Structures are given as C-alpha cells and as structure tokens.
Amino acid sequence: MTTTLYGKDILDVQSLTDDEVHLIMETAARYERVMKSGGRLLNMDGKTLATLFYEPSTRTRLSFETAMLRLGGTVLSVADAKTSSSSKKGETIYDTGKMIEGYADVAVIRHPETGSAAELAAGSSKPVINGGDGAGQHPTQALLDLYTIIKEKGKTEGLTVCLAGDLKNGRTVHSGAALLARMGVKFIFTAPEALAMPASITEGLKKSGVEVEINPDLDSAVAKSDVLYMTRIQKERFEDPEEYERLKTSYEVTNETVKKAKKGMIIMHPLPRVTEIAVEVDAYEGAAYFRQAANGVPVRMALLALVCGCE
Amino acid sequence: MTTTLYGKDILDVQSLTDDEVHLIMETAARYERVMKSGGRLLNMDGKTLATLFYEPSTRTRLSFETAMLRLGGTVLSVADAKTSSSSKKGETIYDTGKMIEGYADVAVIRHPETGSAAELAAGSSKPVINGGDGAGQHPTQALLDLYTIIKEKGKTEGLTVCLAGDLKNGRTVHSGAALLARMGVKFIFTAPEALAMPASITEGLKKSGVEVEINPDLDSAVAKSDVLYMTRIQKERFEDPEEYERLKTSYEVTNETVKKAKKGMIIMHPLPRVTEIAVEVDAYEGAAYFRQAANGVPVRMALLALVCGCE
Amino acid sequence: MTTTLYGKDILDVQSLTDDEVHLIMETAARYERVMKSGGRLLNMDGKTLATLFYEPSTRTRLSFETAMLRLGGTVLSVADAKTSSSSKKGETIYDTGKMIEGYADVAVIRHPETGSAAELAAGSSKPVINGGDGAGQHPTQALLDLYTIIKEKGKTEGLTVCLAGDLKNGRTVHSGAALLARMGVKFIFTAPEALAMPASITEGLKKSGVEVEINPDLDSAVAKSDVLYMTRIQKERFEDPEEYERLKTSYEVTNETVKKAKKGMIIMHPLPRVTEIAVEVDAYEGAAYFRQAANGVPVRMALLALVCGCE
Numbered sequence: 001m002t003t004t005l006y007g008k009d010i011l012d013v014q015s016l017t018d019d020e021v022h023l024i025m026e027t028a029a030r031y032e033r034v035m036k037s038g039g040r041l042l043n044m045d046g047k048t049l050a051t052l053f054y055e056p057s058t059r060t061r062l063s064f065e066t067a068m069l070r071l072g073g074t075v076l077s078v079a080d081a082k083t084s085s086s087s088k089k090g091e092t093i094y095d096t097g098k099m100i101e102g103y104a105d106v107a108v109i110r111h112p113e114t115g116s117a118a119e120l121a122a123g124s125s126k127p128v129i130n131g132g133d134g135a136g137q138h139p140t141q142a143l144l145d146l147y148t149i150i151k152e153k154g155k156t157e158g159l160t161v162c163l164a165g166d167l168k169n170g171r172t173v174h175s176g177a178a179l180l181a182r183m184g185v186k187f188i189f190t191a192p193e194a195l196a197m198p199a200s201i202t203e204g205l206k207k208s209g210v211e212v213e214i215n216p217d218l219d220s221a222v223a224k225s226d227v228l229y230m231t232r233i234q235k236e237r238f239e240d241p242e243e244y245e246r247l248k249t250s251y252e253v254t255n256e257t258v259k260k261a262k263k264g265m266i267i268m269h270p271l272p273r274v275t276e277i278a279v280e281v282d283a284y285e286g287a288a289y290f291r292q293a294a295n296g297v298p299v300r301m302a303l304l305a306l307v308c309g310c311e
Numbered sequence: 312m313t314t315t316l317y318g319k320d321i322l323d324v325q326s327l328t329d330d331e332v333h334l335i336m337e338t339a340a341r342y343e344r345v346m347k348s349g350g351r352l353l354n355m356d357g358k359t360l361a362t363l364f365y366e367p368s369t370r371t372r373l374s375f376e377t378a379m380l381r382l383g384g385t386v387l388s389v390a391d392a393k394t395s396s397s398s399k400k401g402e403t404i405y406d407t408g409k410m411i412e413g414y415a416d417v418a419v420i421r422h423p424e425t426g427s428a429a430e431l432a433a434g435s436s437k438p439v440i441n442g443g444d445g446a447g448q449h450p451t452q453a454l455l456d457l458y459t460i461i462k463e464k465g466k467t468e469g470l471t472v473c474l475a476g477d478l479k480n481g482r483t484v485h486s487g488a489a490l491l492a493r494m495g496v497k498f499i500f501t502a503p504e505a506l507a508m509p510a511s512i513t514e515g516l517k518k519s520g521v522e523v524e525i526n527p528d529l530d531s532a533v534a535k536s537d538v539l540y541m542t543r544i545q546k547e548r549f550e551d552p553e554e555y556e557r558l559k560t561s562y563e564v565t566n567e568t569v570k571k572a573k574k575g576m577i578i579m580h581p582l583p584r585v586t587e588i589a590v591e592v593d594a595y596e597g598a599a600y601f602r603q604a605a606n607g608v609p610v611r612m613a614l615l616a617l618v619c620g621c622e
Numbered sequence: 623m624t625t626t627l628y629g630k631d632i633l634d635v636q637s638l639t640d641d642e643v644h645l646i647m648e649t650a651a652r653y654e655r656v657m658k659s660g661g662r663l664l665n666m667d668g669k670t671l672a673t674l675f676y677e678p679s680t681r682t683r684l685s686f687e688t689a690m691l692r693l694g695g696t697v698l699s700v701a702d703a704k705t706s707s708s709s710k711k712g713e714t715i716y717d718t719g720k721m722i723e724g725y726a727d728v729a730v731i732r733h734p735e736t737g738s739a740a741e742l743a744a745g746s747s748k749p750v751i752n753g754g755d756g757a758g759q760h761p762t763q764a765l766l767d768l769y770t771i772i773k774e775k776g777k778t779e780g781l782t783v784c785l786a787g788d789l790k791n792g793r794t795v796h797s798g799a800a801l802l803a804r805m806g807v808k809f810i811f812t813a814p815e816a817l818a819m820p821a822s823i824t825e826g827l828k829k830s831g832v833e834v835e836i837n838p839d840l841d842s843a844v845a846k847s848d849v850l851y852m853t854r855i856q857k858e859r860f861e862d863p864e865e866y867e868r869l870k871t872s873y874e875v876t877n878e879t880v881k882k883a884k885k886g887m888i889i890m891h892p893l894p895r896v897t898e899i900a901v902e903v904d905a906y907e908g909a910a911y912f913r914q915a916a917n918g919v920p921v922r923m924a925l926l927a928l929v930c931g932c933e
Contacts, residue, residue, distance in 0.1 A: 040668045046351045048380055050373065056705060059721060062672065062698050066725040069670055069696040074380040076373050077388065077699065083367060089543070091583035094590075099370060099582065102605030103377040232711070271721065272713035279716075294724030357662045359691055361684065385691040387684050388699065394678060400854070402894035405901075410681060410893065413916030414688040 005306035009121040010129045012137040013179040021146070021179070027302035027311050028147055028295075035070065035298070043310040044073030050104035052096070052120070053131070054081045054111040059271060059293065060131050060140075064108045067300035071310070076104055097123020106308050109133070127307035135171055141270060142175040144299040146183065148292040149227055152266045157184035160262075162221045164190040165231035165251055165276060167197040172270045173231055174201060186211040190221045192247045195237065218251055222261040228253070230269045230276050230289075254278045258286075268292050316617035320432040321440045323448040324490040332457070332490070338613035338622050339458055339606075346381065346609070354621040355384030361415035363407070363431070364442070365392045365422040370582060370604065371442050371451075375419050378611035382621070387415055408434020417619050420444070438618035446482055452581060453486040455610040457494065459603040460538055463577045467494035471573075473532045475501040476542035476562055476587060478508040483581045484542060485512060497522040501532045503558045506548065529562055533572040539564070541580045541587050541600075565589045569597070579603050627928035631743040632751045634759040635801040643768070643801070649924035649933050650769055650917075657692065657920070665932040666695030672726035674718070674742070675753070676703045676733040681893060681915065682753050682762075686730050689922035693932070698726055719745020728930050731755070749929035757793055763892060764797040766921040768805065770914040771849055774888045779806035782884075784843045786812035787853035787873055787898060789819040794892045795853060796823060808833040812843045814869045817859065840873055844883040850875070852891045852898050852911075876900045880908075890914050 003019040010016070016024075034041055049068040051061050056079070065075045081087060087096075093109075093116050100107050101124040109120050110131040117130035117137075132138040149156055161180055163173050167189055177187065177197075187205065189197045189212065196214070205212050215221045222228055233251055238244040252275060253267060269277060269289040281287050305311040314330040321327070327335075345352055360379040362372050367390070376386045392398060398407075404420075404427050411418050412435040420431050421442040428441035428448075443449040460467055472491055474484050478500055488498065488508075498516065500508045500523065507525070516523050526532045533539055544562055549555040563586060564578060580588060580600040592598050616622040625641040632638070638646075656663055671690040673683050678701070687697045703709060709718075715731075715738050722729050723746040731742050732753040739752035739759075754760040771778055783802060785795050789811055799809065799819075809827065811819045811834065818836070827834050837843045844850055855873055860866040874897060875889060891899060891911040903909050927933040 046381075048377055056710075058700055058703070058709075062700070062722075062725050065698050066670055069698075070668075076376050076380075078369055078373070079390070079701070081369070087369075088367075089583050090585045095583060098593075098601040099604050100373075102601065102608065103373050272711050272717060274712045282720075290720040290724065293721050297724065357692075359688055387687050387691075389680055389684070390701070392680070398680075399678075400894050401896045406894060409904075409912040410915050411684075413912065413919065414684050 005303075006309040007127060008307055009117075009127055010139055010303055010307065011117050011121060012130065013139045013142045013175055016139070018182065021143070024143055024299065024302050024306065025147055025150060027306060028298040031301045032298040041070060041301075042072035043305050044068065044071035044308065047073045047105040047308055047310065048076060048103070049073055049304060050076040050078070050100050050107040051131075052078045052081045052100070052107060052109045054087070054109070054116070056080070057110050057132065060110060063293075063296040064131065064300050064304075067297050068304055070297065071301055071305055073304070093119040094123040096120060097128070100124055101126045106304055129303060129307065132171065135169075138171050138175050140296070140300055140303060141172050142179040143303070144292065144296045145176050145229070145268065146179055147299050148268060148288060148295045149180070149266075151295065152288050152291075153226060156180065159185045159226040160188060160224055161185045161227040161229060162188040162190050162225035163197070163229045163231075164218055164221065166195040166233050166237065167191040167231070168195045169234070169237065170231045173197075173229065176229070177201060177205065181205050181208065181210045186213075188213045188215050188221045188225060190215055190218055192216060192233075192251075194243075195233065218253075218257065219260050222257060222265060224262055225265055226262060228261070228265055228267045230267065230273070232274060232276055248275065252276055252278060253281055255280050255284070258284050261286075316614075317620040318438060319618055320428075320438055321450055321614055321618065322428050322432060323441065324450045324453050324486055327450070329493065332454070335454055335610065335613050335617065336458055336461060338617060339609040342612045343609040352381060352612075353383035354616050355379065355382035355619065358384045358416040358619055358621065359387060359414070360384055360615060361387040361389070361411050361418040362442075363389045363392045363411070363418060363420045365398070365420070365427070367391070368421050368443065371421060374604075374607040375442065375611050375615070378608050379615055381608065382612055382616055384615070404430040405434040407431060408439070411435055412437045417615055440614060440618065443482065446480075449482050449486050451607070451611055451614060452483050453490040454614070455603065455607045456487050456540070456579065457490055458610050459579060459599060459606045460491075460577075462606065463599050463602075464537060467491065467496055470496045470537040471499060471535055472496045472538040472540060473499040473501055473536035474508070474540045474542075475529060475532065477506040477544050477548065478502040478542070479506045480545070480548065481542045484508075484540065487540070488512060488516065492516050492519065492521045497524075499524045499526050499532045499536060501526055501529055503527060503562075505554075506544065529564075529568065530571050533568060533576060536573055536576055539572070539576055539578045541578065541584070543585055543587055559586065563587055563589060564592055566591050566595070569595050572597075627925075628931040629749060630929055631749055632761055632925055632929065633739050633743060634752065635761045635764045635797055638761070640804065643765070646765055646921065646924050646928065647769055647772060649928060650920040653923045654920040663692060664694035665927050666690065666693035666930065669695045669727040669930055669932065670698060670725070671695055671926060672698040672700070672722050672729040673753075674700045674703045674722070674729060674731045676709070676731070676738070678702070679732050679754065682732060685915075685918040686753065686922050686926070689919050690926055692919065693923055693927055695926070715741040716745040718742060719750070722746055723748045728926055751925060751929065754793065757791075760793050760797050762918070762922055762925060763794050764801040765925070766914065766918045767798050767851070767890065768801055769921050770890060770910060770917045771802075771888075773917065774910050774913075775848060778802065781807045781848040782810060782846055783807045783849040783851060784810040784812050784847035785819070785851045785853075786840055786843065788817040788855050788859065789813040789853070790817045791856070791859065792853045795819075795851065798851070799823060799827065803827050803830065803832045808835075810835045810837050810843045810847060812837055812840055814838060814873075816865075817855065840875075840879065841882050844879060844887060847884055847887055850883070850887055850889045852889065852895070854896055854898055870897060874898055874900060875903055877902050877906070880906050
C-alpha cells in the first residue's frame with residue numbers, strides 16, 4: 001500500500017511510521033527545490049488553514065502561515081485565541097474543533113496544556129496539526145530538526161548528536177530525541193544536573209538500543225559530536241541565582257567552543273536564542289540555526305499538503 | 312425592478328425587504344452547492360474585506376474571513392480594534408469609516424456600542440456590514456439562523472419556534488425573532504421570569520399578528536416545537552447564585568429533553584454553548600447547532616458578494 | 623544607469639536620491655491609474671510581506687497590507703509583536719531579521735525605538751521598510767505626503783507649505799520637512815513656542831537655502847499658504863492644562879480658518895485627527911486629509927514592488 005497522510009492528524013512523532021516520516025522529508029525537499037528554482041506552487045489553491053494560538057509563538061505561527069501561502073492557500077489567523085470570546089465564555093476545545101471544521105480545511109493549534117491538540121482533533125473532522133501543546137509534543141519542530149540534519153549532514157545514521165542546555169523542561173528536545181533515536185543517531189546529553197534529561201526518557205532510549213552518553217561538560221562533548229543541539233537555560237528554573245549565572249556561562253557557545261568541536265559539526269537551536277550562542281558564532285559555516293528556522297517552511301508545507309491530500 | 316443589494320449597508324434586519332432576504336437565501340444556497348461539488352469561486356478576486364472587531368468574537372470574525380477567502384477575495388484583519396492607536400488617540404468611528412473606504416471594498420464591524428455600525432457606514436462610501444453592535448442588532452446571525460431553518464425543515468411557514476434561555480439580554484434572539492416573525496413562524500418564549508423576552512418585543516409581535524405563547528417550562532415547550540433555539544443563561548445576570556443554579560439546570564437540554572420533543576425537532580444555538588446543551592445531545596440527528604455555525608459561511612459569502620455587486 | 627530600488631531597505635528619506643523619489647512617485651501614479659481603470663495587478667503574485675508592529679498603528683499596517691494584496695501578494699501579520707514569545711524571551715531585533723528573511727520576501731517594521739528598522743535590516747537579507755521608528759523616521763508617510771501634494775497641486779516647486787500644530791514632537795513633520803525641502807517648497811512653521819520646530823531642523827533648512835518663516839498665528843499663515851499641514855497637539859505635552867486649552871483652540875481649523883485661506887489651499891493631516899480640524903471642514907474641496915490617507919496605498923504599493931524588483 002502506498003504511504004499517505006491524507007486526512008490524518010499530526011499530534012505526536014510516535015504516531016508517525018518511518019515511511020510517513022520519509023514521505024514528509026521527501027515532499028519537503030521537493031517543495032524546496034521548486035521554490036529555489038523560482039517555481040510557483042498552487043497545490044492548495046482554494047484551501048484554508050486556521051492557526052489557533054492559545055499562547056504566543058510568532059515563529060511557529062508565521063512559519064505555518066507562510067507555508068500555506070507558498071502553496072497557494074489562504075489563512076485564518078487567531079494569534080491570541082486565549083482572549084477570544086468563545087474561550088472566555090467557557091467553550092471547550094472540542095467545540096472549537098466542531099466550529100473550525102466548518103471554516104477551514106486544516107487547523108494548527110498551539111496551547112499551553114498537554115492534550116489540547118488531541119481534543120481539537122476529536123472535535124474536528126478536518127486534519128489537525130499540533131503546533132506545541134504544553135510540556136507535551138511539538139512534532140513539527142522535531143520533523144524540521146530531522147530535515148535540517150539530513151540536509152546539512154546528508155544522513156542521520158551513525159551521527160553523534162549532542163543535546164545541550166535545559167534537557168529537563170524542553171519539549172523540543174523530548175519530541176526530537178524520540179524521532180532522532182529512530183533514525184540511527186547516538187546521543188550525548190549535556191546538561192547541568194538540575195536540568196538533566198528525565199531518567200524515563202534516557203532509560204527508554206537505552207532499552208530500545210540507542211547509545212546514550214551523559215556528559216555535562218560542553219567542551220568535551222562537542223569534540224565528538226556531529227550535531228550540537230543547544231537549548232535555552234531559563235533563569236526562572238533556578239532557586240539560586242548564582243548557580244544560574246555559573247551554568248549559563250558554561251553552556252555558552254562561543255568561537256572558543258567551535259575551535260574544540262569535531263570538524264564539520266553543525267550547531268542547531270530551536271530559537272529564539274538569548275546568550276547561549278554568542279553572535280560571533282553566526283559567522284561559522286556550521287552555524288545552522290537560522291537555516292534550521294527557514295527549514296520549517298518546506299517541512300510545514302509538506303505536512304499541510306499531505307494531510308489535505310494536495311501534495 | 313430586479314432586487315439588488317449592490318452598494319447597500321447591512322445594518323439591521325428591519326431594513327431588508329422580503330425580496331432582499333430571499334435573494335440572500337438563494338445566493339447562499341447557490342454558493343453552498345458550488346462548494347459541495349468541489350467548485351472554486353473567484354467572484355471577489357481582487358476585492359478586499361476589512362474586519363474591524365472592537366470586541367473579540369472569533370467565530371463571527373473567522374466566519375466572515377473564510378467567506379471572503381472562499382470567494383477568492385482577500386482580508387485585512389483587525390482582531391483587536393479597541394487597542395488600535397487610532398481608537399486610543401480618540402478617532403471617531405466616522406473617521407475610521409473615511410479611512411477604511413480607502414483600503415477596503417467592504418467592511419464588517421463588531422462593536423460593543425449600539426449604533427457604531429451606522430456611524431461607520433456614515434463615514435464610508437463602501438458598504439458596511441454590522442457584525443453585532445452592543446445590545447443592538449446582529450443581522451447576519453439572524454440571516455444564518457433563517458437559512459438554517461429553511462435548510463433543515465424545508466420551510467418556515469407554520470413552524471413553531473421555541474426561543475429558550477435568556478431572552479432578555481440576547482441580541483441574537485431579538486434580531487432573530489424580528490426576522491422569523493416575517494417568515495410565518497409561531498413562537499414559544501421559554502425563559503425564567505427574570506430573563507423573559509422584553510414586553511415591547513412580545514407585544515409588537517402580537518400586534519403584527521404573530522402567534523406567541525409564553526411558557527417557562529422547557530419540557531412542555533419542546534413537545535410542540537419544530538425548532539428549539541437555545542441561548543446561554545449567564546451567571547452574572549443573577550443576584551442570587553442559588554436561583555442561577557436552579558434555573559441553569561431546568562434549562563439544560565439533555566437526551567431526556569430530546570425524548571420529550573416533537574418528532575423531527577431541530578436544536579439550534581448561536582454558540583458557544585457552556586452547559587445548556589449536554590454533549591450527549593450532539594449525537595441526536597436534530598442537533599443542528601454546529602451545522603448552523605457552518606451555515607454562517609455561505610450566508611456571509613452571499614452578503615459580501617451581493618453588497619459588492621460580485622454575486 | 624537606470625534608477626532602481628531593487629533589494630534596498632527604505633529606512634529614511636535622506637538615503638533616497640531625487641531620482642529614486644521620482645521613481646516611487648511615478649510608479650505609484652501608474653498603479654493608481656491601473657486601479658482606477660478597474661485593472662487587476664498581479665506583480666507580486668507568490669511574494670509575501672511580513673508586517674511586524676511593535677506598537678499599534680492600524681492605519682499604517684492596513685495601508686501596507688492592502689498595498690501588498692492589491693499587487694497580488696500575500697501577508698503575514700504580526701499586529702502585536704511586542705507580546706510575541708520571541709520578543710518576550712529576549713530575542714534581538716537582529717535575530718528577528720534573520721528569522722523573517724526565511725519566511726517573507728519583504729518586511730515592514732513599526733517600533734517605538736529609533737534605529738529598530740536599521741537593526742532588522744542588518745539581520746535580514748531581504749528588504750526592510752521602516753514603518754515608523756520612535757522619534758526617528760517615518761519615510762513612507764513623508765513619501766505619501768509628497769505624492770499627495772503633487773497630485774493635488776500638480777507640482778511642489780515654489781509652493782508655500784505651512785506646517786502647523788506640534789512641530790516639536792512629530793516625526794511625521796520632521797521626515798516630511800526634510801523631503802519637501804528638496805522639492806523646492808517654502809515653509810511657514812506655525813506652532814506655539816513650547817512646541818516649536820527644533821532649532822537644529824530650522825537652521826539646517828535655512829543653511830541649505832530653504833526659505834523658512836516662523837509664524838505662530840494660524841490665520842495669517844493660511845492667508846499665504848498653498849498647503850496647510852496640520853498635526854495633533856497632545857494634551858500630555860503640557861504642564862499647564864489651561865495653556866493646553868488655549869492653544870488647542872487657536873490651532874483648530876474651522877470654516878472660519880478656511881475663509882481666510884489662500885485660494886486653492888489644501889489641508890493635510892497624518893490622521894487620526896481629534897479636534898484640530900472641525901468636522902465641518904470635511905466638506906471643503908481642499909480638505910485633502912482623507913484622500914491623503916488613501917494615497918498611502920499606491921505609494922506603499924510602489925515601494926513594495928520596487929524593493930522586490932516586481933514593479
């Protein structure tokens with residue numbers, strides 16, 4: 001049977017088969033080629049995307065909206081769904097799903113609570129894409145991260161990926177680790193003890209045969225990494241402000257860090273960055289974080305087109 | 312003379328002749344047929360709708376915006392007009408009308424104050440549609456309600472329509488009753504005494520020959536109704552919280568209510584609902600409220616196209 | 623060499639050569655002719671504009687967005703960029719530029735701080751247009767003002783332009799004066815002493831050979847002006863509320879003012895107006911302020927198309 005995502009919700013990376021992931025990667029690459037050659041896609045002419053953002057995330061919202069527009073589709077935008085009248089009057093997310101299926105062909109939801117995307121999908125007969133729900137999943141970020149690694153390094157099999165910074169609270173690294181693990185990478189987890197990757201995730205990876213090294217020292221980690229995936233260390237996670245200052249500095253990528261890195265190592269970051277990657281590093285050819293953000297467009301184009309059967 | 316709405320403002324239902332109402336109904340039905348058959352409308356290619364929302368109403372805003380997009384038009388969206396710089400600096404709605412006529416071909420306004428839509432229309436030489444102004448009118452809701460009844464029941468003449476819940480404060484039921492009365496329905500008004508339909512409206516209907524029954528008991532009302540139109544009972548309208556709890560329960564539609572209903576009765580609601588219709592009722596084939604919300608799209612398409620002369 | 627704006631940022635009027643200004647004027651006039659004749663422009667089909675507004679300015683935002691839509695392009699709208707997650711998390715405007723170049727073909731920024739537009743332009747490889755940055759520049763307002771004068775009076779050379787109201791704080795009049803000075807106008811500066819044009823600007827103009835008259839009396843100023851450019855006098859600029867009331871009245875344009883004016887004088891205003899132009903004046907044929915606002919559309923169409931090479 002041919003792989004298809006037509007009519008499916010994209011709620012988490014676990015529900016995607018390897019074939020489906022490859023289909024998304026190939027479709028994204030195809031769209032990128034068309035755009036680079038100056039071509040004009042009109043696959044989704046006459047279709048409408050609704051973006052329902054219950055917490056602000058300009059980057060994710062714009063990335064989805066530009067993806068829809070570049071396919072010839074149109075957008076209904078709710079940048080501040082939390083203060084909408086329906087939400088204030090006590091409408092359930094399920095009922096919002098019933099509403100939105102009458103207005104749009106596909107919906108993206110961003111919500112602070114885990115499970116919200118699934119609730120919207122339960123209400124809507126049209127496909128729903130999870131744009132990040134609380135501490136839960138952010139599957140499109142995981143997919144664009146995978147796309148970036150494939151594009152920058154040509155493969156994933158056998159690569160060493162160092163996840164660094166706050167591995168405890170970052171849903172990006174949780175979703176991402178689950179997906180990359182299936183693609184044959186080895187991990188180094190580089191975090192202060194207080195922000196270590198949850199044991200359940202680390203143990204789960206090891207049990208399924210994934211190589212994992214715990215190494216809180218960034219300099220020695222980058223020496224053997226093909227990919228450094230940085231995340232923000234947030235001040236509010238710390239009780240002791242001094243500890244924050246100390247750790248913040250030790251997890252700052254500078255030109256010094258780059259000098260110690262394995263040849264060809266790329267640096268990724270879900271953005272926005274604050275101080276964890278110095279601006280001087282932008283000039284390094286392996287600094288892939290802005291290219292990574294731009295990769296969100298073809299990957300989200302692929303998802304929108306595939307779930308609507310317009311690829 | 313042929314009926315036309317070209318260049319007209321849609322401020323209230325009273326100003327619409329029966330011929331104009333029928334034209335709107337027929338145009339909406341035609342657009343719905345085209346969309347159902349997979350056709351693509353481009354009537355409003357090159358035209359722009361401005362949605363000016365001085366109070367949030369995501370459902371109404373998205374419904375108008377998707378209507379415009381499905382006609383091939385484009386949208387300028389002001390989801391939070393109240394905090395706009397012009398509004399803060401003291402610009403009158405009249406001047407906003409003078410501005411918006413330079414930017415858009417048609418405008419929709421939602422505003423907490425009665426008369427705002429008329430003021431915008433006075434300023435703008437382009438057509439203005441009232442998307443709800445305070446305790447005043449909400450004509451497009453009344454029109455989509457009428458469209459829903461015609462679509463679900465095949466006619467309006469001779470139907471018994473039970474308006475239930477808060478009939479005192481709901482502009483939806485006030486606009487709606489005025490329009491339905493002209494279409495030959497009989498009414499049952501089912502509300503707690505504190506939230507009864509204003510006497511001026513009830514008397515006005517009776518004087519113009521409309522049959523009206525006042526019956527605060529929901530169960531006996533549904534037994535003879537073809538249409539049950541529910542509205543929300545809002546906690547803040549009550550001084551005594553116990554009375555609120557008691558009434559809230561007696562005006563909750565459940566499967567038990569449906570069992571007592573006249574055969575074929577449909578249930579409508581302007582949405583969002585909170586507790587006044589139990590989720591279990593969604594499975595009832597006469598549960599028309601989500602279909603009603605979706606009907607907002609073809610009706611608003613018809614209005615936009617007709618006032619711009621693009622039908 | 624042919625004049626071109628392809629790939630350029632529009633940050634201030636000083637950086638535009640006279641040839642570039644004329645190209646913008648001619649392109650705007652051409653687009654206006656096409657629109658007036660009912661033609662449909664699709665120059666920017668497939669291109670996307672991002673509007674990043676860190677302070678509300680509905681008029682400027684809608685004017686740019688409708689300009690883009692009328693060229694067949696699409697829009698990504700951030701009406702409230704200040705509360706966006708990236709901005710809150712401490713992302714620099716430079717990094718926002720790096721992000722936006724991946725999503726859009728051209729960006730407009732409005733920001734309360736001088737220099738923000740230049741910072742965005744430094745980050746983005748795609749063209750950036752300054753939609754007003756703090757006390758700094760508002761070049762597109764200056765250009766649409768110039769366009770209005772040319773359209774209304776047929777020329778600028780030799781005209782007497784009276785800038786009136788708050789000349790101290792208005793970036794509109796600062797940008798505008800710089801541009802008009804190059805186009806051969808004479809100035810009358812009509813302001814209360816507390817709100818006089820900064821001496822640096824007045825002296826600069828005089829040094830470059832521009833004729834400038836300081837005349838705080840509005841009635842005698844209009845008697846010899848071809849253009850009266852009014853601005854708002856803001857209450858919060860005054861320590862003494864009585865002084866505010868006195869000045870507010872003396873700088874109110876009424877039908878009496880119009881009677882004293884030079885024949886054919888036009889009245890302009892960046893809008894929104896509050897009390898500085900009485901509503902009765904709207905009927906005067908020289909009342910050009912609403913036409914001026916509408917002129918923002920063809921001028922911004924010209925700018926968007928020119929910097930993207932789609933003219």
